[in-house]
Amino acid sequence: MSDYLLPVVMGVVFGFSARLLLLRTDFRQYPTYPTGQIIHLSFGFIAAFIGAVATPAVLESDWTAVTFLGLAATQFREVRKMERESLQNIDAFELVKRGIPFIEGMAQAFESRNYLVMFTALITTLCAVYSFWLGIIGGIVLLLIVKFRKSGKVLQEIADVSEGEIRFEGATLFVDDILIKNVGLADTRKIITDKAVGVIVTPRNQNGIVTLSYLGQRQAMLHHIATVLGSYLDSGEPALVPMTKRDMADGRIALFMLPSEKDFHQVRAVLEQVPILDSAIRMPKEAHKGK
Amino acid sequence: MENQHAEIVAVVTMKRENVVAGGATIFIVKDPQELQITALTLEKVLDATSHEIDADTLIVVAH
Numbered sequence: 001m002s003d004y005l006l007p008v009v010m011g012v013v014f015g016f017s018a019r020l021l022l023l024r025t026d027f028r029q030y031p032t033y034p035t036g037q038i039i040h041l042s043f044g045f046i047a048a049f050i051g052a053v054a055t056p057a058v059l060e061s062d063w064t065a066v067t068f069l070g071l072a073a074t075q076f077r078e079v080r081k082m083e084r085e086s087l088q089n090i091d092a093f094e095l096v097k098r099g100i101p102f103i104e105g106m107a108q109a110f111e112s113r114n115y116l117v118m119f120t121a122l123i124t125t126l127c128a129v130y131s132f133w134l135g136i137i138g139g140i141v142l143l144l145i146v147k148f149r150k151s152g153k154v155l156q157e158i159a160d161v162s163e164g165e166i167r168f169e170g171a172t173l174f175v176d177d178i179l180i181k182n183v184g185l186a187d188t189r190k191i192i193t194d195k196a197v198g199v200i201v202t203p204r205n206q207n208g209i210v211t212l213s214y215l216g217q218r219q220a221m222l223h224h225i226a227t228v229l230g231s232y233l234d235s236g237e238p239a240l241v242p243m244t245k246r247d248m249a250d251g252r253i254a255l256f257m258l259p260s261e262k263d264f265h266q267v268r269a270v271l272e273q274v275p276i277l278d279s280a281i282r283m284p285k286e287a288h289k290g291k
Numbered sequence: 292m293e294n295q296h297a298e299i300v301a302v303v304t305m306k307r308e309n310v311v312a313g314g315a316t317i318f319i320v321k322d323p324q325e326l327q328i329t330a331l332t333l334e335k336v337l338d339a340t341s342h343e344i345d346a347d348t349l350i351v352v353a354h
Binding site: 171181182183184186188236237239 | 327330331334335339340341343350351353354
């Protein structure tokens with residue numbers, strides 16, 4: 001078995017490095033530092049180990065071990081459940097909610113990253129069994145793939161973001177020509193005129209129109225802006241809660257929000273980097289509808 | 292965002308004849324300034340939001 005020690009160690013090292021690469025605590029402050037990171041790094045280590053020892057087990061025809069490893073791998077489904085539950089509990093206390101679709105997307109990402117780690121470790125060990133250097137090369141190639149292929153689409157790939165004018169017609173609030181809501185208090189109208197930023201998001205094609213119509217995607221956009229730029233909001237102030245409304249005729253989305261600083265360029269910079277949720281992606285353009 | 296439900300929790304009006312008692316409490320006020328102040332107070336107390344029906348009437352709605 002000592003023949004396999006080096007390949008397994010290499011598999012674990014590369015697998016664990018893949019998890020480190022994939023774990024970014026960024027402005028979204030999730031996973032939280034350091035407790036959340038420890039949880040995910042430990043999971044990543046276990047995943048890397050499972051992937052790494054699978055190859056020797058197969059080569060030695062130790063089928064009991066292989067079966068058990070397969071069983072262990074399925075346990076990573078729990079990661080998704082764990083993430084979903086904790087994120088949902090946290091979300092109940094957010095001023096601007098993430099929304100369940102966004103949470104589901106994050107939970108999926110966490111689960112799939114562990115499988116990526118397992119895969120990296122498995123392939124690295126397989127290469128390393130043949131030659132030490134092949135293992136190193138294989139590991140590095142996989143790390144590069146993991147690093148550059150992991151990210152999904154962001155909003156600027158499917159839509160254009162432009163500034164919308166906040167204006168009132170009587171008590172009715174508009175962003176450009178899209179109706180947002182009715183605001184009864186003169187006081188609130190003044191706050192909104194002073195502090196609110198209006199944004200018009202114009203999808204580039206039919207797929208984008210359907211994707212952006214999804215409420216989960218729109219909530220994720222609001223949550224991103226609120227997390228990064230802060231918001232002029234407190235609990236019990238429903239009049240100031242950020243909103244999105246859709247122009248039903250052409251699919252444009254109007255966003256109304258009160259960031260801490262009224263600066264459209266910051267809002268645009270954040271908005272363009274909002275990830276497109278897996279659950280929001282629709283492709284009606286590819287479908288056959290008799291046209 | 293999903294399951295939105297709204298309920299009128301109070302009505303503030305300057306024209307009594309426009310409103311019939313129908314579940315929500317009605318506040319009768321004299322002038323536009325009092326209208327705004329009463330609605331603001333109600334909004335803060337009830338954690339709700341005010342909407343304008345017309346120049347004389349505001350409703351306070353809990354979402």
